[in-house]
């Protein structure tokens with residue numbers, strides 16, 4: 001095969017040498033605009049796993065890298081005068097120049113033709129090539145030429161960064177945070193050879209501008225960073241080797257990261273097959289340092305597929321189209337996964353100055369930073385550095401205990417030498433309520449009441465989950481009047497019989513478990529008068545429908561009733577219904593009340609611009625849309641005992657253009673906080689039938705995180721939280737204060753007890769009646785784990 005690689009970075013060089021090694025008959029040329037053995041840039045990092053992969057494919061290259069690389073395990077944080085260090089992170093650092101030199105030398109040894117100081121203008125310059133590798137980096141000319149085919153999706157991110165070096169040698173991967181009058185700057189610092197350390201300085205665009213760095217040339221920028229990080233540099237200078245940059249041009253040394261993705265990775269130009277590789281086709285932010293890893297793994301995968309084709313007897317140029325199809329299919333998935341993790345890590349560094357630096361204590365800040373990509377979980381941290389994690393768990397548990405009243409600490413002392421509980425199993429206090437752990441049975445409509453009256457089903461349902469270890473149980477959306485119900489099976493609290501039936505359940509929970517009991521109060525609005533959940537959900541009843549009201553006269557679905565737009569008298573009547581239900585809930589003994597302002601029901605229909613088109617004082621800007629829900633909140637707060645907290649459940653994103661987004665949720669949370677809400681339960685969606693939610697593991701937790709840390713109010717995270725590891729990650733990182741778990745609790749009433757057993761948390765009380773079940777369960781688990 002005749003192969004030309006345009007661009008002699010890690011992707012082009014490594015692919016060239018692997019293919020030449022695979023079959024020396026291939027004629028391979030790498031065309032590079034830079035001089036031989038000449039490159040700009042400082043160190044790059046990749047993981048131990050990438051090294052192992054490289055060793056499998058070319059031991060000579062791996063050996064040469066291993067001689068030259070720096071390996072380190074520790075991550076060190078310098079923040080607010082503290083230095084915190086944790087180990088087990090396993091990185092390899094090498095100078096970019098050294099890496100390229102090794103690859104260049106290996107190419108030469110194997111007989112790859114290297115052509116330097118040559119600008120490749122186009123793939124068409126190489127008409128004899130069977131295969132053109134467009135490994136020409138992030139600004140790929142080839143990608144731009146065939147933009148219509150490759151369909152690149154390029155997003156420029158808001159932070160500015162400058163890639164510098166220093167002669168101060170740091171003995172761990174360091175993250176340095178420094179505050180200025182304009183905001184926070186951070187440095188990512190890692191040594192990559194015996195004399196040099198990479199020093200990347202990063203800050204948001206507004207802080208960068210306010211600091212005058214948009215007007216600074218390279219020298220002035222370096223001087224600024226040297227002053228800012230002086231105590232870390234200990235007299236060493238910062239260095240720039242970006243020779244390609246005009247040293248006098250203002251602001252030019254500071255760049256924005258660009259995330260590149262392409263829909264199509266290869267193209268036949270009439271003579272040659274052209275395929276994108278490395279940064280040309282995808283980029284990953286340096287926050288998890290994986291751009292070089294991706295480039296090298298692209299090269300390995302394409303080589304592997306050619307090898308496979310060769311072994312199957314279909315090698316040579318004729319195999320190219322099929323191999324390229326497979327290459328894209330195989331790499332796309334891995335790259336997307338890594339880009340998602342890199343995206344999370346990158347976003348963390350984009351918001352860190354406004355969301356975490358001033359909010360989180362150093363210990364928790366470290367935890368948040370280590371788990372920023374969401375790929376490293378709580379238990380994964382334990383594998384990396386058990387001593388550090390246990391220290392953190394102790395710190396967290398001590399603070400949690402300090403937060404709860406003396407009387408509620410029962411048995412939860414932390415003796416030295418005793419294993420601390422993981423964050424999931426620490427108590428949490430709000431006003432006069434203390435929950436024994438952070439697990440909440442999320443509100444779930446059971447559609448099993450008659451005339452709103454809870455019955456034996458509800459007693460058994462809640463009883464089982466209370467015995468199952470959760471710290472707090474919510475009722476389903478409990479409706480404040482008959483016409484506030486979603487379905488005829490919904491539970492209610494508009495009469496004394498219902499109050500008494502609820503009291504029986506609350507008394508059982510309090511009498512037989514340590515769990516607390518919350519009630520979610522709501523009104524269905526335009527989503528009312530529909531069939532039971534397991535019938536045709538959201539579709540009107542076949543008969544016996546009742547009239548609906550909503551913020552505006554817009555039906556929910558195609559077959560839905562058109563609701564009547566509420567007038568002032570409706571508002572007063574329904575507000576009074578909420579107050580009456582609140583009083584009954586207090587009498588029934590509920591510990592916390594949640595006002596259901598989510599999922600498109602009545603209060604939510606006011607909050608979303610998709611469902612609120614009112615022209616009066618209750619429609620328009622977010623403050624107006626929130627006006628009536630806030631009136632209801634105030635009335636409920638006044639009727640609810642002072643020592644008992646109130647939660648507000650919000651749809652933090654409507655998942656539909658023109659609807660509420662996280663920005664609106666932050667504004668709404670601020671309004672409810674000002675009105676006296678104690679905690680925001682951060683759900684999303686279900687506001688309009690046309691929604692397009694983006695689901696995933698813990699997918700709504702970012703809303704809880706943002707609201708908690710930007711608004712300064714406790715939050716509940718909910719949505720696809722289904723393992724103790726998830727709960728621990730969320731709580732430990734300060735992304736939320738409680739985790740609501742819904743569907744896992746349908747599958748397993750004793751979810752909390754079972755998860756405790758799985759992570760070896762023994763200090764949780766099982767009902768005494770079930771103790772022999774406990775020992776068998778734990779023994780079997782240990783056997784399975786062994």
Ligand SMILES: Cc1cc2nc3c(=O)[nH]c(=O)nc-3n(C[C@H](O)[C@H](O)[C@H](O)COP(=O)(O)OP(=O)(O)OC[C@H]3O[C@@H](n4cnc5c(N)ncnc54)[C@H](O)[C@@H]3O)c2cc1C
Pocket residue numbers: 006007008009010011012031032033034043044045046118119120121135136137138140141162163200277278279280284286289290291292293294295
């Ligand atoms: C601040 C920063 C820190 C980073 N840190 C890390 C890290 O720690 N770990 C990591 O893995 N990655 C890191 N990266 C990313 C890493 O540098 C790239 O992802 C990696 O180099 C991609 O390899 P590549 O071969 O695809 O592209 P490149 O390395 O960009 O190589 C492309 C080559 O093509 C040449 N070229 C371009 N156009 C032409 C043309 N028309 N004709 C001839 N030659 C051409 C260029 O001169 C260049 O040599 C970092 C990036 C930045 C910006």
Ligand SMILES: Cc1cc2nc3c(=O)[nH]c(=O)nc-3n(C[C@H](O)[C@H](O)[C@H](O)COP(=O)(O)O)c2cc1C
Pocket residue numbers: 442443444445446475476477520533596598599649683718719720721740741742743744
């Ligand atoms: C059967 C069922 C009924 C639900 N009913 C309610 C409800 O009454 N009120 C509410 O706010 N959310 C309700 N939800 C949403 C859950 O509280 C929760 O937010 C959602 O299921 C995501 O959590 P999960 O991934 O743990 O299931 C319901 C969910 C389910 C599965």
